Amino acid sequence: MTFKLMKLASQSQLSSWLPSIHPQVWIFAIGRFFSEVGTGFTLFYAPIFFVNQLGLSATSVGVALGSASISGIVGRITGGSLADSGDWGRRRTLLLATAISAIASLVLATTNNFTTLVIGSLISGLGIGFYWPAAEAVVADASQIDNRRETFAIARLADNLGLAIGIVLGGFLIAIIGSYRWLFVIDAISFMVFFGVVYVGIRETEQQQTEESEKTEHFAAWMAVLSDRRFLVYIAVNIFFTIYISQIHSTLPLYFKNFVFVESTAKGFAETNISGLFAWHLVFAIICQLPVTSILKRCSHTLALTVSAIFWAIGFGLIWVSGTAPSDHLVWVILALGVFAVAIVSYTPSAASLVTELAPENQRGVYFSINALCWAVGSFIGHPLGGWALDQPRVITDSFWLGFSLSVAIALAILQYLNRILAD
16 A cells, blocks of 8 residues: 555656646657767867867857858748748658758768858758757647646757767767767768668648648738837847857867866866767756756746856856956866856746747748747857957956856846836
8 A cells, every 4th residue: 555655656746847738748759869979078068169170260160160050040030931831830840950960960061161150050950940940849749738838848858968978979989089070970870770760750740731821821910020029029038048158069069178277187177078078068957958948937027037147147247257366277177167057947947938929820930930940049159259358368267257247247137128028
């Protein structure tokens, strides 16, 4: 009897952490996991490869990576309309996105100069642009109001788990063979695996087959979104978050490599150290994802985003300390990446849930398209800005992180305004 009661309590606790999630979300999460393993091989090592091995300046690499935002805008606008189209839909858009991304990774694997890097980045941006509106719409379609944040959290959990494994394996592979180019080849293979999962396991959602969706004109849908004042205010603050995230992906790895010294060697962190640090960042995000989502579920979306913004400010302050403190640099970096992990898991489910609630069901693709444009804008601003900062005198490079901490005050002010108009 006691054993049965304990078993029932355990099942009840598990169901509270993992509410009833649509089977299609689990299948999609598996595909995202495999894709992100490949992305983890390249995401944090690409800037190091292009700067330290190809000899490009940090500014030029930032500009090249930022150019993906240009094609990404085209991809997001087109992808959002295609995802909402009854003739095309979410599934076909995802297949197109993964195929384009695989091609981009192969182009980047052959990069020897700035021109090829820009071409590969532009193709990559197009694939990413097609991907995100359809991907978010698939998860939104399969969620319910009472488990929406958890559903998006499961998708992000798969992303972070894949990235963590990819980063660790990428660091080991570089240590063994010393070639960065194979990382991009593995990334291309992972996109093709994702293509197969989508092709076999993802069906078109019912929302895409309604007469209302068939009759919606794309231009009218875009005009309706652009007249949604609440959504536009959210977009303004979301750009701040995406700029912050872009620094983790491009600027921080190079900063750790070239500016934050290990006391015993008076040199920057080795690639294996960097892989371990970012693996810690993602593992801590994985550990925190469901508990933080559960805690913040009791809060409004704007309060959850406010919590995230505060953690971003603290994290950037700790990065500044890690570069300027006389000792214990590794400790400060570990703390900073842990804080960033909490900032991200506080942000992603609440942001995606808020967009889902603001969007009419038959226009989710367009809403998520504009939401994804924030990432393009964030990368377009963040990558070149970070590259520029790394090419400046040391005092400017270090102060760069304090500037980001102070910028959070603007994001908090916008969130307070958003909270007021959502309550009206």
